[in-house]
Amino acid sequence: MTIEKKEPRKRFLALDTSTATLGVAVTENNRVVHEINASGERNHSVHLLPIIEQALQASGTQGSSLAGISVGVGPGSYTGTRIAVSAAKTLAWAWNIPVVGVSSLQALAWGGFMKSSEDAVDDHHAPDWIIPLLDARRGQAYTALFASKGTVSPERLAPDAIRLMQDWVQQLVQLLQQAEAEGNKPRCLWFVGETSLHASDESLEPLRGITDTCAVPYELEGRWTGFLGEEQHSHGSDDMHSLIPNYTQLSEAEANLRKSTQGGSK
CATH class of the missing domain: 3.30.420.40 (ATPase, nucleotide binding domain)
Structure with missing residues (x-):
């Protein structure tokens, strides 16, 4: 009798590169399966994919067997946030799994x-x-x-x-x-x-x-992006093509105040 080995179907991959910490976590039912938080590095584009691979291997998880991806969309570092969002959308498309953006x-x-x-x-x-x-x-x-x-x-x-x-x-x-x-x-x-x-x-x-x-x-840890993502996945996913970083901007009143201040200082 052959027992078929089944891959986990309730696990999620979480990514966040909006701060100085690169956070990656594999979560399942609101618990951490594996987590890697690399602090002090700003070159997230170089390290993100190898760390994702490391987290998946350490947790015994295949990317295509994931239930979805959760990604921090910022606000934070403009360049950093784009890195995680781009990676999440690419992997979600390649693995044919849903993706949600969460507030960093x-x-x-x-x-x-x-x-x-x-x-x-x-x-x-x-x-x-x-x-x-x-x-x-x-x-x-x-x-x-x-x-x-x-x-x-x-x-x-x-x-x-x-x-x-x-x-x-x-x-x-x-x-x-x-x-x-x-x-x-x-x-x-x-x-x-x-x-x-x-x-x-x-x-x-x-x-x-x-x-x-x-x-x-406090430095951001990937697990919290994962836990928020699990909540959002339970209500549905985002359209991967329209998912973009949240860069934010000054409110109109604050922007006008800054302009008037800068104008008065000339």
Whole structure:
């Protein structure tokens, strides 16, 4: 009697190259089968495919047997984000499997929160707020706002965008005051990611006395892109031909403010 060896059919490949970390993970049913996070390298185009091959081999997974691919679409490094998105679309086409794009900032928020707040989750309090940060230079950050309570994926409260950090902190003050008036003020604001420039005591001073804040340096791990991707795959896939990076841009008000400031300095 011959027993046919069946390949796993519920595994997903996750890719994210939007930051300085190249993250690749193989996930299955919201658990990590294998993960490789290569930090400190910006030449992701050279390393991505060999690392994908290494992750698949280490997990005993054939590309054509995957249930799908999850890819971080940014925002973040323009060049870096394009690398993962292009690779994901090419592999999805070659292996004839679905692909979904996920927010790299949401993955950053989830991973940073789970790494930093194991003792902070309390069902008797309102959800904590998470502010992911990636430096965008000139006082700007790629950022967003999420709420999280427990181990489920963070709920989005504000869109991914590139924001002037000084203005963003003031917006957070207003959002906190509104939440307090509605009786659902968060217990803590978690600033996670590239926090050294944008989450100093000085930059967060306007938030002092409103609620607790915590700044936690964190580098993105591929598993969180994978977990978010599994959620999205359960609701359907993206069209691989129209899937593009999310580069984001300044809001109209911020762009006008910058223009007026630059004009006045001439």
